[in-house]
Each structure stands twice: as C-alpha cells, then as structure tokens.
Amino acid sequence: MAVPAPPGLGHTFFEQLLVQRRVIGALLMREMLTRYGRRNIGFLWLFAEPMMVTLIVTALWTTRGLHQYSDIPIAAFAITGYSGIQLWRNMSRRCIDAIEPNRALLRHRPVKMLDIYLARMLLEVAGTTTSFALLCVMFLMFSDQITPPEDILEVAYAWGLFAWFSMGMSISLGALSELTPLVNKFWPPFIYIFYPLSGAMFLVDILPHGMREFVAYIPMVHANEMLRHGFFGSHFTAHYDISYLIGWCLGLCVFGLGLSRMTVEHRLS
Template identity: 25%
Template sequence: MTQPPSAPPSQVPLPQARPASGPRTLKEVRKHRRFASLRAIGALILREMQTSHGRQAGGYFWAIAEPAGGIVLLTIIFSVAFQVPPLGTSFPMFYATGMVPFLGYLDMSGKVAGAVRYSAALLAYPAVTFMDALLARIAFNSMTQIMVATVIFVTIYVTGDTRTDPQIDQIAIAIAMMLMVGAGVGVMNCFLFEAFSFWQPLWSIFMRPFFLLSCIFFMFDDVPQPYQDWLWWNPLIHIIGQMRAAFYPGYTGDYISHVYVFGLGLGLFALGLMLLARYHRDLQNS
C-alpha cells in the first residue's frame, strides 16, 4: 500500500506559538511587580501579627496593651516620687509626653534593625525582597505605635485633670518625627548588625544612657551650657520637645528643628537602603 507523498518542509504547517501569559510591556511588568510586592508586604504583616501574639488569647491586643500598660504603670510609680512636674500640673501627662516618643523610637528602630534577619528564610524566594521585609515591619510597627500613643494619651487626658490643650496636628508631627528617625536608624542598623558582629552589643551599650539624655524627666531649657549645645544633636530631644509643645500651648520649644530630625531620618534611611541593596546578598551568603 503506497503512502501519500509527504509535504515539502516549506509547506509543513508550523505549530502556533502560544500567546505569552505574562506581562509584555514595561508598564505591565512594573504593575505586576508592584502588586507582587504589595502582596508580599501584606503577607509579612500578617505573619508579624501572628508570630508576635498570635498564640495568646487576645492576639494583637497585647501588642498594644503591653507597652501601653507598662508606660501607665511607670507613670503611676513616678507620680508618687515627683508630685510637681517641670511643665504643667500633671506629672503623668508630662512623663507620658517624654516616654511615649522615647519607647516608640526604641521599638521602631529595634524591630526594623532585625527585619532582614527575622525574614532570612523567606528572602530565599524571588517573590520576597529585603525591601518588602523592611516596609512590612515599618508599617506594622507604625500602626502599633500610633495606637499605643492614642491609648496612653486618651487615658491620661480623660482620667486626670491635666490642664493641657492637645493639638492633633502637632501630635501627628511629633509621631511622624519619631517614626522617621526610628525607621532611619533601624534601616542603617539592619546593615550594620549583619556586616559587623560587634555593632549590635556596642549599640545596646551606647543607647543605655539615652534614657537620661533625652529630657524625659526634665526640660531641655533647664540644661546649662555647654551641655545644652551637646544635647541638641540628640534627635530625641527635638521629638520629645515637639510632643510637649503639642500638649502645652505655652511651651514654644524654640530649639526644635524639624529639618534636622527629618533630614537625619531620611539620610540614614537612604544610606542604609543603598548599603543593603549593594551588600545584602553577600551578607546572606556569609
């Protein structure tokens, strides 16, 4: 039985190529990556909430209740020893306007500094980048610190005769300064902690005296020279001063420099990102 002659190679129909399912244009590629990054950040935030207090009854409630309760308890204790505050008539409010920014900065900078190390296993996946890990921790802790500050200040204001006039816009500026410096220091330390093993314990030692050098119990205006000029370079001085100016209308805080605080925070944030972008792969593999 003879078979029909095969068609010449030039006449053999070629299989049709499947249309590409992925993004084709540069705009679509950027959109795809943006949504992938947002999904990764959202997943990391949910993971943060679950691992922090997910196994405890009450869940995320304790992320707010623990720092808020600690500050309220310390406020009550110190109120017994310090009856008359250096500013205003309510020591709990005076103490809270110093302690809330200080502890908020410490928590933000510490959590962001450990973001890459905390998510090291997930960074092995191409869909998760070190930037996703940083932004997730910044977003989660910013939300937490805002809620902590709200709970503490509202509780003290409602339950006591503080004789203050809180200005919401000025409080928002103080919180933004706190978060900016905390994030900037945290991103910079995120690189330094991984690059130099001695830096983390050295930084811990360096931060211990800042509890006394940030004007939590006293006013910056009362510090004599030349120590006042030296303390001015501490960004927490400006943040706490801004918070107190937001609650006490008669307090001007002429020394407060928003440009210095935001500039320092943005500068450290940008420098830390550049170093991480250049060396984070080497640090992961070392």
C-alpha cells in the same frame, strides 16, 4: 524575543508596587501571628504592652511628686516622653538580626530584605501609635492629669517625624547587623545611654546653656521638644529645629537603603 516576567512580579512600576503591598501585608500578618497570635490576649498585646509600661512610668513619676516642680501635666510629660522612647527602641531592636529567622522567605522572588524590615517597622508604629492615642484619650476622659493638646496637627507632625527617624535608624542598624554581629552586642547598651539623652526625661529649656548646645546635636531631642510643644507649648519654651530633624531622617534613610543594597550584593557575591 522578550522574556516574560515571572508570574506575580508585574511589568510596570504600579504593578510591582501592588505586589510589594501584598507582600508586606502578608509579612505583617505572619509577624503578628508569630509574635502574638498564640500568646494570652493575642495581637492586643501589640499596644497593651507599651500602654502598661507608660502607665507605670507615669505612676512612678507622680508618686515621687515630680508634678510639684512645674505646672506641666506630669501624665502628658511621661506619655509623650516614654512613647517616643518605645518607638525608636522597639523598632530598632526588631530590625537587628531580622533577616536570619526569615531567610527562607527570601527564596520567593517578590520578597526582598526591605520588605521584612518594613513589615516589622509598620507593626511597631501601629502598636506604639495606638497605645499613645489610647493613653491620651483615657487620661482625658477619666483623669484631670492631662489637658487636650494645644495643637493636634503639630502633635501628629512631630509623631510622624519621630516614626520616620526611627524607621531610618532601624533600617540602617538592621542592614549593618547583617554585615557585622557587633551591632547586636553594642546596640542594647547604647539604648540605655540614649535613654537620658533622648529628651524624654527633661526639657531643653531647663538645662544650662552648655548642656543645651550639646543635646541639640541629638535628633530625638528635637522630636520630643516638638511633640511636647504641640501638647503644652504655652507652659514652656521649646527648642527644636525641624530642618535639622528632617535632615537626619533623610540621611538615615539614604544610608540605610544604600547599606541594604550593599548587604544584598555582599550576599550574592
């Protein structure tokens, strides 16, 4: 006689998908309340924080007169660059050691390790995307330092690839941090190394040829170049390879999911 499935787990793929959607929704609400619910402006801080940081960077670059060296709008340059940094930086930091404070949740059979990662990553994507969109709208409405994107579909496509890459990298780092504590010690310094190399602070077209070949191996550079090409592509020559970026996204996702499975088996053994 067949053993019935436990209540709430469902029998078919679609039923299990609905269960996972409810689990991730509940984890999202829990994460929002835990992180923002009892602090100052609450969940509004989710996108207010990246907005403030991006505005400060834009003001500093404008004050130093960097806009005088190019006809590229400095506000758009700063918003596109620093918003991308916050996407992969915050997402990766939230996934490293994310299981330890949520270990009790894994006692519930519908809750998986990947669900905890997805909830945290979706929250970061929502906050950073909202701040990115609001900053663009605010500068368009109240300032002449930014022009409308030349290709809004390319901007959306590039941002989606940026988020996909960040999620794959974050899952990989999160699963790896469960196997060794060295990830939590070495990743923060690596973040500061990737800051100047991620393409957020420069355009590939202005670099010497030898440097162009070097930065072409860094996937974040391709995402930044594509994002800026959608904003002001007529002002510069973009250098990016979509297939290379997608290859990195797929590779990181496969590696991260496989590593997550290995981590689960390691804990059960």
